[in-house]
Amino acid sequence: MSILPELPKTYDACAVEERWQAHWRDEDHYFSRDSDRPRFIIDTPPPYPTGNFHIGNALNWCYIDFLARFRRMQGYNVMFPQGWDCHGLPTEVKVEEQQGITKNDVPREEFRRLCRELTAQNIDQMRKTMRRMAFSIDWSNEYVTMLPAYYRKTQASFLRMLREGYIYRSEHPVNFCTRCETAIAFAEVQYEGRTTKLNFFDFDGVEIATSRPELLAACVAVAVHPDDERYASLEGASLRVPLFGHEVPVVRDEAVDPAFGSGAVMICTFGDKQDVVWWKTHNLALRPAIDATGHMTGLAGEYEGMTAPECREAILAAMTEAGILKRQQPLEQRVGTCWRCKTPIEILSARQWFVRVDPQAILKAARELRWVPEHMLLRMEDWVGKMEWDWCISRQRIFATPIPVWFCRDCGEMMVPSVADLPIDPTVDKPRTPCPACGSTRFEGETDVLDTWMDSSISVLNVTGWDGVAPRPPFFPAQIRPQGHDIIRTWAFYTILRSLALTGEKPWEQILVNGMVLGEDGFKMSKSRGNIIAPEEILGQYGADALRQWAAAGAATGSDIQFNWNDVVAASRFQTKLWNIARFALLQVRKGVPAGDLAPTALADRWLLATLSNCAAEVTAAMENYQFDRGLKALREFAWEVLADEYIELVKGRLYGEGEARVGAVRTLETALDLLCRMLAPFIPSFAEEVYSQLSRGSVHAQAWPEFVFEDGQALEDGEIVARLVAELRRYKHEQGMALNAPLGEVTVMAPRAIDDGGDAGRALNATVHWQVGTSGLTRELVDVKFDMAVVGKTLRKDAPAFMAAVRALPKETLATPVASVTVNGAEVPVPEGAYAPVYASLVGGEQVDVVTVGDVLVTVRRSP
Ligand SMILES: [Zn+2]
Numbered sequence: 001m002s003i004l005p006e007l008p009k010t011y012d013a014c015a016v017e018e019r020w021q022a023h024w025r026d027e028d029h030y031f032s033r034d035s036d037r038p039r040f041i042i043d044t045p046p047p048y049p050t051g052n053f054h055i056g057n058a059l060n061w062c063y064i065d066f067l068a069r070f071r072r073m074q075g076y077n078v079m080f081p082q083g084w085d086c087h088g089l090p091t092e093v094k095v096e097e098q099q100g101i102t103k104n105d106v107p108r109e110e111f112r113r114l115c116r117e118l119t120a121q122n123i124d125q126m127r128k129t130m131r132r133m134a135f136s137i138d139w140s141n142e143y144v145t146m147l148p149a150y151y152r153k154t155q156a157s158f159l160r161m162l163r164e165g166y167i168y169r170s171e172h173p174v175n176f177c178t179r180c181e182t183a184i185a186f187a188e189v190q191y192e193g194r195t196t197k198l199n200f201f202d203f204d205g206v207e208i209a210t211s212r213p214e215l216l217a218a219c220v221a222v223a224v225h226p227d228d229e230r231y232a233s234l235e236g237a238s239l240r241v242p243l244f245g246h247e248v249p250v251v252r253d254e255a256v257d258p259a260f261g262s263g264a265v266m267i268c269t270f271g272d273k274q275d276v277v278w279w280k281t282h283n284l285a286l287r288p289a290i291d292a293t294g295h296m297t298g299l300a301g302e303y304e305g306m307t308a309p310e311c312r313e314a315i316l317a318a319m320t321e322a323g324i325l326k327r328q329q330p331l332e333q334r335v336g337t338c339w340r341c342k343t344p345i346e347i348l349s350a351r352q353w354f355v356r357v358d359p360q361a362i363l364k365a366a367r368e369l370r371w372v373p374e375h376m377l378l379r380m381e382d383w384v385g386k387m388e389w390d391w392c393i394s395r396q397r398i399f400a401t402p403i404p405v406w407f408c409r410d411c412g413e414m415m416v417p418s419v420a421d422l423p424i425d426p427t428v429d430k431p432r433t434p435c436p437a438c439g440s441t442r443f444e445g446e447t448d449v450l451d452t453w454m455d456s457s458i459s460v461l462n463v464t465g466w467d468g469v470a471p472r473p474p475f476f477p478a479q480i481r482p483q484g485h486d487i488i489r490t491w492a493f494y495t496i497l498r499s500l501a502l503t504g505e506k507p508w509e510q511i512l513v514n515g516m517v518l519g520e521d522g523f524k525m526s527k528s529r530g531n532i533i534a535p536e537e538i539l540g541q542y543g544a545d546a547l548r549q550w551a552a553a554g555a556a557t558g559s560d561i562q563f564n565w566n567d568v569v570a571a572s573r574f575q576t577k578l579w580n581i582a583r584f585a586l587l588q589v590r591k592g593v594p595a596g597d598l599a600p601t602a603l604a605d606r607w608l609l610a611t612l613s614n615c616a617a618e619v620t621a622a623m624e625n626y627q628f629d630r631g632l633k634a635l636r637e638f639a640w641e642v643l644a645d646e647y648i649e650l651v652k653g654r655l656y657g658e659g660e661a662r663v664g665a666v667r668t669l670e671t672a673l674d675l676l677c678r679m680l681a682p683f684i685p686s687f688a689e690e691v692y693s694q695l696s697r698g699s700v701h702a703q704a705w706p707e708f709v710f711e712d713g714q715a716l717e718d719g720e721i722v723a724r725l726v727a728e729l730r731r732y733k734h735e736q737g738m739a740l741n742a743p744l745g746e747v748t749v750m751a752p753r754a755i756d757d758g759g760d761a762g763r764a765l766n767a768t769v770h771w772q773v774g775t776s777g778l779t780r781e782l783v784d785v786k787f788d789m790a791v792v793g794k795t796l797r798k799d800a801p802a803f804m805a806a807v808r809a810l811p812k813e814t815l816a817t818p819v820a821s822v823t824v825n826g827a828e829v830p831v832p833e834g835a836y837a838p839v840y841a842s843l844v845g846g847e848q849v850d851v852v853t854v855g856d857v858l859v860t861v862r863r864s865p
């Protein structure tokens, strides 16, 4: 882009950003498949295409983009891919809403088409926001899980794990949402507190307490603790279930809490996880009383067809009528609910597909990763420690990857396609060969589909180049997985599990975990609270760079961030400040300097470069450790406090002059501007590009990350003294009511060692500055005394004026130490305690001066008359 003839006074972030975003080419962010540069592959989260790229996404992607841009500048072959995790319930529900249908009203394929259409529109919208945020995404590595190119790989991974015994099909109790009519995994169950009633009733002579009377029809046993004396006589007995009449055994189990209720509990299939454990341990019967839609089954007799809550009320009424309901008391409960619709989950036994979970292997792999921040590993350990069941991966839904399996209608044999034939839909496609067991050609396709996490948990295999066939992807493992802490137990867990199963290795080297964004009120953003901030709101007013600064500076990586408009405004102000710095510096650079020796010689220049060198080291270390807040803070402090407030003020005089002194300052400014742009490029790419383009050195994003080293410890120390004394004396001028450019007079700097500032301080202060080592020539003399009138007036009354005159008349050397008495009107009068204090002044060459202290440096000022 051509250089603007003159930089506008104000920085129009939105206009500049849109101009650059139209100019940048996608190709510049492409990963190169045949480069020998070190790889840096990012397993970017594939968001669910809701159509809204929300502010939590924005935070997550800012971190990724800071990192991608930083590594690219460091010379890495970076892949910042972008996927879309399309399948699943939320889109199905949205389509049902929009079309006014339910999934069963139209053919499966038609319903899928509607879901795909909606998803494609939503992806388009989210892409727009991502581009507006200036994320340097490698769009050549975009993947969409609902498209055949991707779900072919999901199916291939399923078949491989099936062949190798990691996947099996079994009748087993699973968590089930009866509203969504599908099994769900444990990771998708959310626990909520609620108050319910604990009902005590007579169970064939034994008192039982239950919170779920509707499960009475599903009762398969009564359990008591083996040491509970109260029930010793029931050993080997069976009891008759009230209202229903079937007989159930009494079992003894250590897990029964004798202190809860009456100490006897009923086991139902299934009230909770504990029921499942007891059901297995005691080999009990299965009585499914609730079906997949949440209605009572035929086992419930007269209650058949009722919903579970209706049945509960009916049974309680029947118990009351039968006189067996003894009492009720409130009970605080943690209830598992569906992540999607908040309906309390039921545990139903059904034929489902499962992935074997090996908690120890996952833990071992998780511990081999570098976790940023480190403590996030605890969340994984905590979750893995709670694993009891295998992962249920089958769903009874439609918009998902089909399970590529058929069953022979004649003999039940399972048939799978060859990988070359994938993807398939077994409800539409037919096997190529007859049943190997019986020769039949009549097949039934599996109608269950895969859990969406089965798609997204191979994202890392996909981005590292897996074709679905090779034993291991060519670029595996990826270097980093960035993601939110809310999906550690799902996406991170499942990815590790699947990578171990499919490749035998951990999926990445590092995992970078980001926090959540809270509303301005400190609460989780939600529609009901009305505290949602959409990225577009910020983009429209302040631009992407300001939002990106907010993301970087808001909190340490991994911490939750409370959104705050003030931070965005502050970010925008920083850009204004930077723009003013850049305009000033560029003006100087454009005026040109004669060619010649580049090495800066003036103290202020060397000081700035040494400070810049430290800043670069700090920023690099921060970026390497994903401490984006620390990196941006170092840049802000350098630009604002050191470069603008101190250095530029110090060298303005030289810049406005001529000759060699000017050259050093211009070159230093140019170096500072160049480095600042390069280090700011990952954070505020448009701003950095706009300023850097003025230097005519190509795109800032194609430059190398600065490895700038300028070591000059002496300049660092001495320059600091000069900068601070100028700052102190400018403050002094201000306090004295002087204009900052007014002549100050004679300034003597008494430093512990010789410092040569090349005249910068004098020019900056409009003063004659003398430098000297030590404080010779500076004296301190007693020039006056100051009376405490409260003391003097009280003790001497009308003699006070005469007393004061007498004190003043004493020789100065006498006044320096306390005096016992003075002569007042001929009488010896004692000097009251605290009556006066000596007043000293500093003098140079017999003339009074003001003294300003700057660390261990004394500065005297003799003001111009
Ligand atoms: Zn649900």
Ligand SMILES: [Zn+2]
Binding pocket: 408, 409, 410, 411, 412, 413, 435, 436, 437, 438, 439, 440
């Ligand atoms: Zn067969």
